[in-house]
Amino acid sequence: MRWIRQRLLGVIAVLVLVYLFIPIAVVAVLSFNKPDGKYNISWNQFSIDAWTNLCGVPGVCGSFMVSIRIGVITTIVATILGTMIAFALVRYRFRGRSTTNLLIFLPMTTPEVVMGASLLALFLNLRFPLGETTIIIAHIMFTISFIVVTVKARLQGMDPRLEEAARDLYAGPRATFRYVTFPLVAPGIAGAALLGFSLSFDDFIISFFNAGTVVTFPIYIWGAAQRGIPVQVNALATMVFLAAMVIVLTTQVVSYRRRKALQLPPQALEAALPRS
Amino acid sequence: MSASRGRNVEDLNLRNLTKKFGDVAAVDDLTLTVPAGSFFALLGASGCGKTTTLRMVAGLEEPTSGTIAIGDQDITRLRAFQRPVNTVFQSYALFPHLDIFENVAFGLRRRKVKNVDQKVNAMLELVELGPMARRKPSQLSGGQQQRVAVARALINEPDVLLLDEPLGALDLKLRRQMQIELKRIQMEVGTTFVHVTHDQEEAMTMADTVAVMNKGRIEQMGHPADIYELPQTVFVANFLGQSNLFAGSRTGQSGEVIMVDSHGMKFSVLASRNSAMSDEIIIGIRPEKIVVRDLVDQDAVPAGHNALEGRVTDVSYTGVSTQYVVETLWGQDVTVFEQNVIVGDRCDVGDPVILHWSPEHTFGLAGGETLLHKTAQVLAAGV
């Protein structure tokens, strides 16, 4: 009975994971489709046309590059600003802490449609021209919080004694940061940047409100959905997904290898030592 | 060994050192001299202020008042990275992103010292970790990490090496091994070691001077054997080893011997072994100093010995010794350790017995019944 129950939980867990990937599989499979008609929603015939001619449909690659550009700029600015806030939250005492926490938390819980609408209301009232700048402003605004949360978690997980040890070993504040704090937090910052980029690259709702005439990749997809999404879009999205998976899994494997190396029994190491 | 040093080491002097967190004084007007080159242990229960004291010496905590000096040089206001003091941190705080070599080289590199390679290699030899130089800390066992932490601090040739519960994370067997190891290293380099611990056995094994701390103050300080044989406060008598304590009052004195009445029984204590100023005296005796005999043998009690009747309520055989709990006529439990050298019968539970011990082993402490109860409660809660 107990055996069945334990297996049952594992089976359910795997099924849920499979469920999470079903739509992605559909997207990937349909990237090899030659649709019958303009809507690429049901399987017709195998073809690699989309993969060999990625930019074959006007506007696809252009919007893709716009999204990459916006994503990169957003990631750089938001990662810097968010990391600074995370350090302040963990390492410094200041007035207005709960207000600060709230102002960081709320963007993560506000529906995108409300954020998009309110920001548009601001730009309209200021008669600020909509375009790539307004999209970037918006993206930085909603990514900062996620960066703060990610970097903060890493910082909090760091043993404060490591920094004390650095100070004890003749490292001043700068040297402590450069040789100890930063190298230890860097993986967290890199992870936060990756998250920031994926949030920006994939954002549709807020961008749509504040884009003006600029067409990002998601906005292109949205527009295309009415008249049929080109197969190239599926191919590009599959590519992005695979690239992200490669990055994430590589880091996972590297850290797993590292942990694996530690699993050598300590006695084996002791034995390698000449003892007095 | 290149790590040993020609330069003269100087005493560490703490004067009226106080640290308050809010209204609570973690360290309270502490004045203390740690002799140069000694292995000094600061012993106390958790929360007694010993770690705070250490952190103030390291420069990681700022004193509320008082001064810290090495010889004549006042270091109270120096930042941690400016002090000729290094720390072996609790759970080591080895930099996980640097290998063993770079961990040990860290302080030298920050100070831009020359011949880093040679010095690090020599230091790794001293702690017997030469082959481990290019491993990451997490690939080492607990004992090895501990030695890296010592090497990383010692290589800077500090005037004082601070050790914050350095063996706390190790298992019992390894801890014993490391105690001997640390003592060997200390002898070899001759640096002053200040060692913070809550483990009285560890303090006694390693240190040449032990200071017992309680509530931010030093209760007693001296050579481990002296403190053990002649504790001067109820706290020390209970914290460092075990003691049987009987509250009583002074009834007279003949020559060197003070007479004390406790629960209607007469006890003698040497005036030189009594630290109580008033007539209220607590009589103390260590469990292993007591001899336990069947009550029928009471004539065999040597003249002048303190003696006490009771009934055995518990016997436990621990190999090296047998531990008895004996209930006195007024209901107090007395602990007795008897070495297992006697051939023949041991006393059994329920046996009426007589306990006796020499006044030479008896000590007198200031305080009364209430102090005994309070201390017992504190110790039960704290350690």
Next chain:
Amino acid sequence: MVALLPSTGAKAQVSPQKRSRTGYFLLLPGMTWLAIFFAIPFVTLFLTSLQAPVAGESGQYVPAFQVSNYPDALMEYWPQFLKSFIYAGIATALALLIAYPLAYFIAFKAGRWRALMLVLVIAPSFASFLLRTYAWKTILADEGFITSFFNALHLLPDDRILNTSIAVIAGLTYNFLPFMILPLYAALEKVDPRLIEASNDLYASAFTTFRKVTWPLSLPGVVAGTLLTFIPATGDYINAELLGSTQDRMIGNIIQTNFIEFRDYPTASALSFVLMAVILVLVFTYIRRAGTEDLV
């Protein structure tokens, strides 16, 4: 008080926090950005929601204090509001049901697969949100396997899933599932497995152990996951637009079309404001339980 003293080893773990100008300097740029582009827009949103139309010119509004915009907007669109909360509520409940076993498995049973499984939970977010939602069109298609299956059991009132509220709820459940799994996992991971063993040891059945030990200890994760799923689901309009019919439009669709297509800024702003107010009530109820420190 003594417990707070950093004099004992374990408690010295608390990060030393400095009070200095550097803290403010680090906060200033990022928080200014959030203040200008997140907080202040709510003020302009509020002001816009009170604007009055210029007679004869569509899309032109003047500053006013037309409070009646609110009752007008709510009178017209309350069904969509209600629908949003119902859809999001059902989707959240389903997500909790689906997420809990997975989060539990990752926290207690996954062993060395734990890190990989967590990556797999996050991974779907790397594929386009729009395309993933669009893919459900294929999966739930009328002649597709799933629809046929349910039809064979005569479980579908309209004989189809696509372009019904079922498809919208299914899409919402799918899209926000990781937001439910991760907080649940975070809470469960903190539960000492020995507590569960202890409970079993103390004659509690598996079910009783779950009810009396595991579930109460995972409640912080349940609350956080519910909020993080319910809130974006309520405001979402992509699922309704791509998977539903015109009868399944949610409040997000209304705000979007009023703002961008009809240029009825006051109505759209009023609706956004009401939606935000409801969500703020939820968030503050949560904060009262948890405090602000655990938020970020």
